[in-house]
Ligand SMILES: [Zn+2]
């Protein structure tokens with residue numbers, strides 16, 4: 772288990788909160804976004820501000836963290852590759868269990884349980900999960916983005932009536948010359 776760095780702005784020190792169940796502490800801070808906060812095509816740019824508003828509550832087993840976070844998103848439309856700017860707002864809640872008296876190996880194997888480490892808790896996994904869950908799998912610049920022209924790569928949303936003088940592939944040209952039942956006249 773890696774040791775948490777108390778200087779990391781996403782690591783919270785719960786010593787001020789104390790361990791008396793019912794004690795609460797409000798934490799509001801703006802932190803620089805860690806890397807990979809999002810998905811490949813849409814994410815919070817690394818270093819950009821993430822506003823975090825938390826309530827820490829001491830309970831019998833540990834510290835219950837309830838919070839919300841908001842941040843700006845940058846990415847690109849999966850259909851037309853146009854840059855997308857958006858915002859994300861998430862809420863989350865997680866119980867961080869006190870780590871004293873626990874079998875360290877046992878708790879390390881248990882991914883389901885978030886643990887306090889020496890009274891420190893790491894918000895980063897919680898924040899990342901909440902943001903990734905809130906993002907669309909396929910971000911689009913608009914719901915009906917028509918994508919790119921298969922012929923020339925132009926962005927169809929910019930030019931909805933986009934068309935080409937259909938260049939006829941010589942292999943198909945012969946077919947168009949075949950007589951049809953409706954007539955053979957061409958214009
Ligand atoms: Zn698009």
Ligand SMILES: [Zn+2]
Pocket residue numbers: 920921922923924925933934935
């Ligand atoms: Zn085109």
